[in-house]
Amino acid sequence: MRVAVLGASGFLGRRLTAALRARGDQPLALSLRDPEAAARASDGCDAVVNLAGAPVSARWTNRQKAAILASRTTLPHRFLDAAARLERPPGAYVSASAIGYYGTSRTATFTEASPPGEDFLARVCVAWEAEADRARELGMRVARIRTGIALGAEGGALARLLPLFRAGLGGVVASGRQWYSWIHADDVVGIYLHVLDGRADGALNATAPEPVTNAGFTRALAAALRRPAIFPVPAFAVGALLGEAAMIVTEGQRVVPGRTLESGYAFRHPHLDEALRDLTR
Numbered sequence: 439m440r441v442a443v444l445g446a447s448g449f450l451g452r453r454l455t456a457a458l459r460a461r462g463d464q465p466l467a468l469s470l471r472d473p474e475a476a477a478r479a480s481d482g483c484d485a486v487v488n489l490a491g492a493p494v495s496a497r498w499t500n501r502q503k504a505a506i507l508a509s510r511t512t513l514p515h516r517f518l519d520a521a522a523r524l525e526r527p528p529g530a531y532v533s534a535s536a537i538g539y540y541g542t543s544r545t546a547t548f549t550e551a552s553p554p555g556e557d558f559l560a561r562v563c564v565a566w567e568a569e570a571d572r573a574r575e576l577g578m579r580v581a582r583i584r585t586g587i588a589l590g591a592e593g594g595a596l597a598r599l600l601p602l603f604r605a606g607l608g609g610v611v612a613s614g615r616q617w618y619s620w621i622h623a624d625d626v627v628g629i630y631l632h633v634l635d636g637r638a639d640g641a642l643n644a645t646a647p648e649p650v651t652n653a654g655f656t657r658a659l660a661a662a663l664r665r666p667a668i669f670p671v672p673a674f675a676v677g678a679l680l681g682e683a684a685m686i687v688t689e690g691q692r693v694v695p696g697r698t699l700e701s702g703y704a705f706r707h708p709h710l711d712e713a714l715r716d717l718t719r
Contacts (some may be wrong), residue, residue, distance in 0.1 A: 440464040440711030441634060442480035442528065444517070447519075449593030450534075450626055451587075453486065457627045470513045476690070477520030479521065485530035486521075486635055488514060488570070494538070494559065494642055498683045503558065503581055508564040518572050531573035532633050535584045537619055537645060539563035542590030542689035544615060549696035550641045557701075566689050567641070581633045583626075586645035590623035591717045596659075600718070609669035611676060616690035619645040622707035622717070629703055638701035645693045652690070653708065662714035 443449045446467035455465040466483065469474040470490035479484050490513070510710055514533070521527050540548040541555015554564050567582045574580050589596040602608050607710040621644055629644045650658070660667035676684040695703075707713035 439484045439634065440466065440470050440482065442466045442476070442483045442486045444468050444476060444486065444488045445449050445534075448489055449590060450588060450623065451489045453590070453623055453627050454489070454630055455696045457631060461631075468661045470509070470517060471659060473513050473516035474520040477517050477524065480521065480528055480707045481524045482526045483528045485532060487535045487630060487634070488517075488530045490533065494536075494683065495680075495686060496683060497679075497681045498558070499681075500706045506689050507562055507565065510562060514566075514569045515572070518569070518576065521573075522576055527576050528578060530579040530581070530634065531570060532581045532583065532630060533567070533570035535563050535567050535570075535641075537584050537643065537693045538686075538692055539567070540691050540693060541585050542616075542685060542691050544690075546616070546692065547588060548691055548693045550643055551696070558682070559686070579636075581639040582641045583633070584641060584643050584645075585626055585694075586619035586621050586643070588621055588626050588644075589713060589717055594623070596717060599659065600663075603663050603665055603667065605667050606665050608656060608660060608665070608667040609671055610656050610667070610686040611671045612652070612654050612673035614651060614656065614670075615653050616688060617649050617692040618652055618655045618690055619649040619693040620655065620712040620713075621646045625705050625707055628706060629698060632701070632703045638697070638703070640697070642698045642701070643695040644698070645692050645695050646705060646710070646713070647654050647695060647699065648710065649692045649694065650710055658710045658714055659718075662711070662718045
């Protein structure tokens, strides 16, 4: 299978291209900075995976908000417009999305059938997925992967936490009661391969079957590293650092992978304690 990977240089993009190559597929690393060039390069590919997007884990200035939205809507729109002119457009379009789609809640449990939220990140995700769905007009099979907190030692949230926890400076964030819908990076890649192999499409949650609270996550990571975690991080400190983007850390959502499990995907790392031991060995 020949797969064009947009955003191949990122944390998950590197893992996906390596996994594709390891099983004998031909990943083609492309950038969405020039959507028209990327579309031309994807001519004749079996599928496109779009993992590109400006980071959301940064202070949301007006400029950053514009970049977050444009990288997930304007640039994919231009890519698909150019793909419509290809002689042999790809047969499938697999787009990243995020569980931010659902908004935040301390009490609700979200599945792929749940409605979207109303905050900034939810609106971005709705627009992001709407652009992905335009690929159907080109005859492509479309999937939208709503990813939770992807854990990997070399990138994402865990890579930022490990130095603090290894130094014994970790602790619960804000109340600790906010939900963390986590997933091992190996399973994120596994879900993408599952979709590329034609076993599922539409909206799929890329989250482990057992979400935990921030307090539960903190205990599990401290135990995996055999270090104390006694330095709480108050909500105001996170707010001072990240501004509006602090909601990603201090709020949360309990998301379960209903359609993902129904499609037959078997998680390699369904339990947090084992996943963290694997990642911190």
